[in-house]
Amino acid sequence: MKFRSNNQEESIDFIKKFAKDLTIPSLILLKGEMGTGKTFFSKVLAKELGSQDLTSSPTFSIVNKYNSPKGNIYHLDLYRLEEPDELYAIGFDDILNEQAVILVEWPEIAELDALADYIIEIETTGDSQREFNIVKEPVKTK
8 A cells, every 4th residue: 555645744644544543563664765754654653642752763772662552662773783683682572572563663674574564665755745655564354
């Protein structure tokens, strides 16, 4: 599924709709070049899930944890990891076993596609225009 936004407001509307349909627990991989809006996506999603925590990029901490009424939200930025094994050294196995929403920026470093519930590719198509491509999502059951 692809969605094109022409401005920040349309991107926020898309993320809000995504949040309403989100199943928990979920591992969400966010792929895209630097500056495409991966952290923005994570911030808006955390807010939409009810988190009142101050959200920020986990570039230096690698993992940020936010509280929400729907459970914990983990936001990981793997950009600074050099080896996939480093992810497990920071407790990723424990995080995966929680009933949580897990957002991962730069997941290519740890080859997490097979574990993902959602894979979202974000591309800049103009100054404030973005294309969101959900290339993997859970099969909906009735």
